[in-house]
Amino acid sequence: MTQTLHIVGGGMAGSEAAWQAAEMGVDVVIHEMRPKVETFAHKTGNLGEMVCSNSFRSDDDEQNAVGLLHWEMRTADGLIMTTADEHRLPAGGALAVDRDPFAETVTAKLKAHPRISVSYEEITDLPQDGHWIFATGPLTSTNLGAAIQAETGAEALAFFDAIAPILYAESIDMSKAWMQSRYDKGETEEERTAYLNCPMDKDQYEAFIDALLTADKTEFHEGETAGYFDGCLPIEVMAERGRETLRFGPMKPVGLTNPHNPENKAYAVVQLRRDNALGTLFNIVGFQTKMKYGAQTEVLRMIPGLENASFARLGGIHRNTFLNSPTLLDNQMRLKSKPHIRFAGQITGVEGYVESAAMGLLAGRFAAAEILGIELPVVPQDSAMGALIHHITGGAEAKTFQPMNVNFGLFQPVEGLKGGRRGRKDRYKAYTDRAKAAWHDWLSHS
Known part of the structure; x- marks a missing residue:
């Protein structure tokens, strides 16, 4: 049997x-x-x-x-x-x-x-x-x-893992944002416009980094020693490693042209990816975060096009264990x-x-x-x-x-x-x- x-x-x-x-x-x-x-x-x-x-x-x-x-x-x-x-x-x-x-x-x-x-x-x-x-x-x-x-x-081995926020598409200002995959990658028009892009100039980027570094964040319990998995670092941790880290990571501006201002090259770009088939939800790519909820909404609304963003789920951080x-x-x-x-x-x-x-x-x-x-x-x-x-x-x-x-x-x-x-x-x-x-x-x- x-x-x-x-x-x-x-x-x-x-x-x-x-x-x-x-x-x-x-x-x-x-x-x-x-x-x-x-x-x-x-x-x-x-x-x-x-x-x-x-x-x-x-x-x-x-x-x-x-x-x-x-x-x-x-x-x-x-x-x-x-x-x-x-x-x-x-x-x-x-x-x-x-x-x-x-x-x-x-x-x-x-x-x-x-x-x-x-x-x-x-x-x-x-x-x-x-x-x-x-x-x-x-x-x-x-x-x-x-x-x-x-x-x-x-001893239990552990690292910290973070999740990124998800927001409602209807709350994004499309007069500032646009749809385009990096380098127009994809075989169909739908694939070539799979990502939503929010551009920043240098002053906006510097102000955003300042806000990230000073925002209220989740603190760990005394004696907590787990580190982060490099593939899922919170954006604040990346910013702490250098002010340009995000601009050469999830906010890199390469391969994108802003149709609202095609002659002006963005200094940094925040990308969002569609999170459901209806296209009503978008998640912010690479924006895992340990900011507290109040700080999260305040800082993320500094991103051009997301000034009035409404969030379906805010980001957060949790402890992961592995053998x-x-x-x-x-x-x-x-x-x-x-x-x-x-x-x-x-x-x-x-x-x-x-x-x-x-x-x-x-x-x-x-x-x-x-x-x-x-x-x-x-x-x-x-x-x-x-x-x-x-x-x-x-x-x-x-x-x-x-x-x-x-x-x-x-x-x-x-x-x-x-x-x-x-x-x-x-x-x-x-x-x-x-x-x-x-x-x-x-x-x-x-």
Whole structure:
């Protein structure tokens, strides 16, 4: 009789793990504590709810590592990527989704699967037997976090993560703002006008930086030592690193022409991306923040075009926890001290929706194969999946382990290619060609 796989957490990783295991013929129970137990960031009880951004980042599968990861997940019939494609929004070369319908569809698909059931309860302890995947994410509940820490015997590792504000489109002054993707990137007019741009001159930018630096911010409790993940820095932290940091980061003015004043080059530009299919909501790109709510509205309304902005959701900051996976997990993401338990998703030390879902995809397949008595080949390190799981389960230095996005720096070098910027395009194409062949081969033998 086939044994049941229990998955704790119904986010990106847990949802994908459940789908993959069920498609392989294993009965699955998803244990999700929401909406009975709420978190700082989640607003619903939907599975696969997106909380930080609505973007899966670049969809270029020949020149970008996350785009390659998209391709590998699509090739493996991944639930998250299939659903993302169904609810895609124009975002230039990126893959952005309409977040609420996306989560509703993920939930509906999982609940409709004959081998999947959902139990809305909080799991507070590590089980002593059975087959389990813990995909509780960075917002793991306090009780479960304590149980994990007690089992691993390690101090909890943590970093701070921030979310960006979302505002109503109707409150944006389009006599100052305009729609354009950087360098007019995109194959259709909709893609070439996927971003809303708010320009600043030098005086406006300097005043904005001054306001950021002096605004009231969320303070951490005494003794709090967690740092920030560099891929999700609050704008105030970036400003503290140098007054020009934002102008060379999320506020860079390159590749844009203001149709209201085409002869005048903006000193800095704030970009917003459509957050839903209706186009009624926009999120401010790269503007994660730890400013207190009152200060947030005051400072953000200094941006030209947003003087009368009305906010659907303000930004905020929260503590994320993750495992020291190189020390604690084996190459199939099993907890070494309790091999009947796997971990998946962001709690393993990957960063980003796509990476979290990818590790869920592998964990679901690993667990299902174990239950069914199937021996899977090792995930090839030349694939994006393989490069990422190799990094978190042994390739990274345990003493300095920090959350990691997928990137070509995790890949084994391709022999015979020139280095430097001039050879980068050929090198990335070689990485992706090699990865696709390796991934196809792995799937055909799995």
